[in-house]
Amino acid sequence: MTPVMANLLNIVGILVFVVFGAAMLTWVERRVLGIWQDRHGPNRVGPFGTLQIVADMIKLLVKEDWVPDFSDKFIFVIAPTIAMFVVVAAFAVIPMAPGVGIVDLNVGLLFFLAMTSLGVYAVMFGAYASDNKYALIGGIRAAAQMVSYEVFMGLSLMGVVMLAGSFDLRQVVLSQQDGWYIFPQFIGAFIFMMAGIAESHRTPFDLPEAEHELTAGFHTEYSGMKFAMFFIGEYVSVLLTSAMITVLFLGGWLGPDFAPPLFWFLLKTLILVLFMILIRGSLPRPRYDQLMSFGWKCMLPLALANLVVTAALILR
Amino acid sequence: MKKKTGLFYQMYIWFDYIYSNLVTLWGVLSHTFTRADTVQYPDQQPHLHPRFRGRIVLTKDPDGEERCVACNLCASACPTDCISLQKTEDESGRWYADYFRINFSRCVYCGLCEEACPTYAIQLTPDFEMAEYVRQNMVYEKEHLLINGPGKHPDYSFYAHSGKAVSGRQKGEGVNEAQPVDVRSLMP
Numbered sequence: 001m002t003p004v005m006a007n008l009l010n011i012v013g014i015l016v017f018v019v020f021g022a023a024m025l026t027w028v029e030r031r032v033l034g035i036w037q038d039r040h041g042p043n044r045v046g047p048f049g050t051l052q053i054v055a056d057m058i059k060l061l062v063k064e065d066w067v068p069d070f071s072d073k074f075i076f077v078i079a080p081t082i083a084m085f086v087v088v089a090a091f092a093v094i095p096m097a098p099g100v101g102i103v104d105l106n107v108g109l110l111f112f113l114a115m116t117s118l119g120v121y122a123v124m125f126g127a128y129a130s131d132n133k134y135a136l137i138g139g140i141r142a143a144a145q146m147v148s149y150e151v152f153m154g155l156s157l158m159g160v161v162m163l164a165g166s167f168d169l170r171q172v173v174l175s176q177q178d179g180w181y182i183f184p185q186f187i188g189a190f191i192f193m194m195a196g197i198a199e200s201h202r203t204p205f206d207l208p209e210a211e212h213e214l215t216a217g218f219h220t221e222y223s224g225m226k227f228a229m230f231f232i233g234e235y236v237s238v239l240l241t242s243a244m245i246t247v248l249f250l251g252g253w254l255g256p257d258f259a260p261p262l263f264w265f266l267l268k269t270l271i272l273v274l275f276m277i278l279i280r281g282s283l284p285r286p287r288y289d290q291l292m293s294f295g296w297k298c299m300l301p302l303a304l305a306n307l308v309v310t311a312a313l314i315l316r
Numbered sequence: 317m318k319k320k321t322g323l324f325y326q327m328y329i330w331f332d333y334i335y336s337n338l339v340t341l342w343g344v345l346s347h348t349f350t351r352a353d354t355v356q357y358p359d360q361q362p363h364l365h366p367r368f369r370g371r372i373v374l375t376k377d378p379d380g381e382e383r384c385v386a387c388n389l390c391a392s393a394c395p396t397d398c399i400s401l402q403k404t405e406d407e408s409g410r411w412y413a414d415y416f417r418i419n420f421s422r423c424v425y426c427g428l429c430e431e432a433c434p435t436y437a438i439q440l441t442p443d444f445e446m447a448e449y450v451r452q453n454m455v456y457e458k459e460h461l462l463i464n465g466p467g468k469h470p471d472y473s474f475y476a477h478s479g480k481a482v483s484g485r486q487k488g489e490g491v492n493e494a495q496p497v498d499v500r501s502l503m504p
Contacts, residue, residue, distance in 0.1 A: 036347045039354045282344040283337060298330075 010102050018091050022235035023053045029235075029277050036281045057228070065224030068130070076129035080222065080229035083122030087236040090115035094243045095170040097253040097261040108169040109161065112244060113154055116199050119237070120146040123201070123208050123218045126230070130221040138217030141288045142208035145198055148295030149205075153195035155303040159188045159310040160248050173252035182249040187306040189249040191299055196241030198291075200234055203280040207288045242272035364442035366468075369425045371443040372418055374458065375436065375467035382462070383437035383474055386413040390429035390438050398422035399429060408483030410475070416461060420446060421454040435474040439467045 027042065027050060034041025042049040067073055093108035095101035105111050120142055127139025161167060163184065164175040172181075182189045198205035209217035216222075219230045246252055246268040255264030286294065355362045364370070377383050386403035404414035429438050448454055466472070475482055476491050488495040 035352070036344050038347060038350055039352050040356070278341060278345060282340045 006099070007102075010100060014091060014096070014100075014102060015088065018088060018236055018239060019232065022232050022239055023057070024050075025235040025238065025273065026056065026231070027052050028273070029280075032274060032277050033281050036278070060224055060228045063224045065226065068132075068221050070131045071221065072129040072131070075125045076221075077226070079122050079126035079129060080219075080226045080233070081122075082125065083119065083233035084229045084236070086115045086118045086122070087233055087240050090240055091236075091243070093169055094240070094247060095173055095252060096243075096265050100262055101170070104168055104170045106166070106168045109157060109167045109172075109248075112169075113157075116153075116237075116240070117146075117150055119199065119233075122230075122233070126222065127208075127218040130218070132221050134214045134216070134220045135218050138208040138210070138214050138220070141210070142201075142218060144288050144292055145205065145207055148292045149195045149198040149299075152191055152295060152299040152303040153199065155300070155307055156188045156191035156195060157248065158307050159185045162310055162314055169247050173247055173254065176251040176254060180249060180251040180254075185249060185306070185310070187302060188310075189245065191303050191306070192248070193241075193245060194299065196245065197276060197279065200237035200241055202234070202238065202276060204283040204285045205291065206285060207291065210285065238273060238276055239269065242269045242276065245272055364444075366442065368442035368444075369427045369440040371441050371446055372420075372423065372425075372429070372456075372461065373439055373441055373463045373467065374416060374461045375439055375463060376465060377473040377475070378466055378471060379473065380464075381410070381475075382412050383435045383466075384413050384416065385411040385435055385437070385474065386416075387411075387434060389432040389434065393428045393432035395426060395428065396422045396424055409480070410482045413458060416458040418456050418461060419454065420456060421451055436467070436469045436472050437474075441467075 030052070031041040031043070031049065042052040045051040045055050067076055090112050092102040093105050093111050095104065123142040124139045127135040127142065130136075160172060160181050163181060164172040166172060166175070194205075201208055207217075209219070211217070214220070219227055222230060243265075246265060250268045250272075252268075253261035253265040255261070255267075374382070374384055384401075386401055388401065388403070391397075391399040391401060398419040399417070400419075401416040402414040403411060405411055425440065427440050430440050433439075446454070475485065477493075479487060479490060479493060481487050487493075
């Protein structure tokens, strides 16, 4: 196989896997939440309800795709595109296994942080363009949340970067052959998990959506495939966060030899996805001033302390 | 109240936050192995108790005659006025309903008609599968309501106790009945 063919296969394969996997996650989440709430979840369409996503897709495609007359139309249309684009683009730097992965940037981690930070534009553009009170409040909350979690999100990863000595995610995985970074960087992993949940707008940090208070928050006015792009974008973001934690803290594809490396990567990612669903099923949502004070007064000092202690131990 | 401060108290608060969240996570996770409460209805029938209040029927007495005497008490007890009937009489003097109509699109299945009925004629049954595509089909006539049995009170027969003369039974021949007093007789 020529390198060009291998690259094309990687690109198409990962794109299909990410989008299809995120679509399946909607079914996984509903089934798993159902199990934890002593009910069944969607189990009617196809075996165990696995074709539920097909039914949902048909419904969303056939639905009227309404752009409100009072909206700022260009921004309204471009917002879900951004939401989907940035998370899928961030997957380009995730090394899934030896030979599987689109590109090994030497600033891969920074590329990931940059792309996820751009994700907030989708929310704020969508909220602004909708010209809707609920959407506006959702957008304000998204902005407030962003200024609290982005700071400690980046800082929590610097410990790993110092230990690995590289921003290249493949190097980070390879440097974990002696031991996963979750053990020396437990606090960093915990903080990054929180930031990742906030990043993907999931309960308990789903303040921009908060369906109980704000109908649907920033995507109140969206319908049809535009809504689906926000929705799938959220699940791609969940996958991305889980994949990132796997790569940075859980040794990526490293594992016993009896199974292929890709299996270990996918298994760890799946367990983290299930853990995020468990958190969604258990924990309540804080007010957004509580979230901000938690971010600035607790998480940021913790991340800084983690950074300083790690640096001191390396320099010793 | 004096506000509690101090490092140890703050540490205790943060420990409590983390601990209570972990307990919650574990509590939810432990439900992985509990059975779902769902009754998957079309595949699995729900258990309906004998006194479940569902579809209304008109029963017959042990002799196979209609119990309903068209007294209108059910219709006047009905809070939604969904029962409509007209009394008539046959040649033997027995009362029955000329027509008996229940509009089930208005019925709230409260069971007050059953409580009001002096002859145990109208009864509610454990059946709720009454959906229709045409609203008019929700109006049940007497032929739809009558069932061929006594329902919940198998031995009860109103005319056996009523003291009313119907064909084959004169006054005083019923259960626990004395002969009527002959007011024209001088005997004590």
